[in-house]
Amino acid sequence: MSQKRSIFEEVGEAGPIDTPKATGMIDQGAKGARRGIRVWLIVLFVMVCVMIIVGGLTRLTDSGLSITEWRPVTGAIPPMSEVDWQAEFDKYKQIDQWAIDNQWMTLADFKYIYWWEWGHRQIGRVIGLVWAVGFLGFLVTKQIPTGWTGRLVLIGALGGLQGAVGWWMVASGVTSGQGMTSVASYRLATHLGLAFIILGFIAWYVLLLGRSERDLMQARRGKEDKLFSMSTGLLHMVFVQILLGAMVAGIDAGRFYTDWPLMGGQVFPPRIQTFGAWYLDPGPIQFLHRVWGYLFMIFAIVVWRRGQGSANGQTRFAFNAVMAAVVLQLVVGIATVLYAAPVEIAIVHQGLAILVWVLILRARYLSHYPIVTSIREG
Template sequence: MVVIGGITRLTESGLSITEWKPLGGAIPPLNAADWEEQFRLYRESPQYIHVNAGMSLEEFKGIFWWEWIHRFWGRLIGFVFLIPLLAFWIRGKLSRGLAAPLFGLFVLGGLQGALGWYMVVSGLNDVPWVSPYRLAAHLGLALVLYVACFWLGVRLWGTQRVTVQLKLKIGSHSVLALIFVTILAGAFVAGLDAGMIYNEFPKMGDGLVPPDYRNPALSWFSNIFENHAAVQFHHRVLATLTVLGVVAFALRIWRVPALRGGAICLLAAVALQYCLGIMTLLAQVPVSLGATHQGGAVVLLTAALWVATRLKR
C-alpha cells in the first residue's frame, strides 16, 4: 500500500479523481459515458487547468488508474481486516484485552482514508498540487498504522524476547524515531518535488550546503518545510545520521548472540536504502527508483521494529 501510494505521488495521479465516494467509488468507469464524466470533472480541477491542459482521455486514464488502485487497495485492506475480525468477535474468539486494540486498528485505518481525502482536497481548490504538510501527515499515519499492526502481531506470535540493559532498549527506540523522522522528511521532498534539483551527491552546488538554503522571502519555519533546497538538504542530513545511528546500534547489539541476525538485517537494510536514495537522486527520481526507495524505507523500519520488539529490560 505504501509503495502504491508512492507511485501515485510520483506519477502525479493523486488529483485525477475529484470526488470521494467511500462505497460507490469502488466501481471504476465501465463505459465511455462514465469515462467522459470522470474526465469532465478532472478538466475543472486546477491540475488540469494549470498543468495538464490539453491532456487526452487516454492520458487521463493513465493517471486515473493509479489513483483508483490506491483507493481500491485501501478499501480492500479494510474489508480483509474487518470481516474476519467481526467473525471472530461474534464467535467469542477475541479476549477482552485483544478486541479493543483490533477495533482500534480498524478505526485508525478509517482515519487514514479520511486523511487521504483531506490531503487530496488541498489540491482541488486553488493550487494544482497537494499540501506537503498533509502528504507527510498521510504517510506518517500510514507508518503509525503499520507499526501498530506489527507490534500487535509480534505480541500474538509470542516471539521470544531477549533481556538487555536499559540503554540498549532506549537505543532501539532512538533508532526507530530517527528512521521515522527521516521518512517524514522524505515525504516533504516528494511533496515539493525537491528531488528534481541538485541531482548530485554529496555536494549541492559548490558545497555540502546549498547556496539557496535560506530563502529570505520565507519565515524560518516555512524555510524548513517549504524551501526546496532546504528540504532536500535536511533529508540528506537525516539519512546520513540514520546510517550512523543504525551502524552504531548494530555494533552494540552484535555482542548479544541472539541479536546478531537482527544486526545483519539492520545493516543490510540501511545500506540498501541509502544507496537507493543516492541512485534515485542522481537519476532525477524515476518512478521505479522512487517507489523502490519508499518501499526500502518500510523495509528498514521493519528491521528496526523487529529488533526493538525482541528486547526487554
C-alpha cells in the same frame, strides 16, 4: 488393585493425581485464536505494504488528483461508459493541476492517471473490509484473547482515520484559481506517516502473537533495556526521515539537486524560493532529508555495535539485518538523487523504507523479548 506406595509417603497422603496445568485465557487461545488472528494480521500487513507502494507510484505518476470527489462507497465503482469517463474528465478539468500542467491531456491520458488513483483507493477499501470481516468474525465467535480486543480495534480506527486523512490530503490539491498543482506536502507526509504507524502496530502484534503469553512473560525477564531504548530511538529517527522523504516527494525536491555529496556544488544549497515557505522550498527540504539521513546512519552504526554485544544470537542477527538494510537504503537514496528520482529507483527507495522500518521493529522486539538459546543450540 492398590498401587505401591512410596516409603517417603505419609500415611493418609493422597496419591499422585494427573491434573491438567492451568493456563491463562490467552494461552488457551494459542491453538486457535492466536494463530488465526496472526494469519489475519499478516494478510493485513501485506496489504498495507502494497498500499504504501501503490500510493508511492500514484504520487510519482502525478495521479493523486485525478479523482476530485470523496465517495467512500459509490466511488468503488469506476466509470462504466464513455459518457461516464467524459464526465470524470470534465471534473478534472475544473482544477488547477489540469489548467496549469495538463491541458495537453487526452481522455486516454486521463484514464491512465485515474486508474492509479482508483486502484489506490480501492486497496484501502479492501483493507477496511478485510479488517471488519476478520474482527467481527473473531469477536462473534469469542476467539479474541484477553486483552487483545482494544489492540485490534485500534488498527481499524487508525485505518478509518487514514481514509479521512487521505481525502484531507487530496482536497488540498483539488482547487481552482489557487495555483495548486499538487497536494500539500505536509499533508502527504501526514498520510504516509500514519500508514507507517499502522504498519508498525500490525507488525508488532504479529511478532507478539508468534509466541505464547507465558513465553513472552519469561522472555521479558531477560530484556536488554539499553538496547531496547536505543532501538526505540532509532525507530523514531527513521520515522522522521520518512516524513522528510514524503515532503521531498511532495514538491519533487529530489529532482532539483542531482549532485552528491554537494548540492548545486555547495555544502549549503542556495534557496530557490520557487514555492514560498521554507518547507515548500526544494533546497532546505532536500538538505534536511540528506543531513538527517547522515545522522540516522551514524546512530544506526552505534546501535548496531551495541547490538553485537547482545548475548542472544537472534538479537545480534536482527541488528545485523537492520544495518544491512540501512546501508542499502543509503546507496539507493544516493542513486535516486544522482538519477533525478526516476520512478523505478524512487519506488525502490520507498519500498526499502518499509523494510528498514520493519527490521528495526523486529530488532526492538527481540531486545525486549529475547529468544534465549542454550550453549548447545548456540
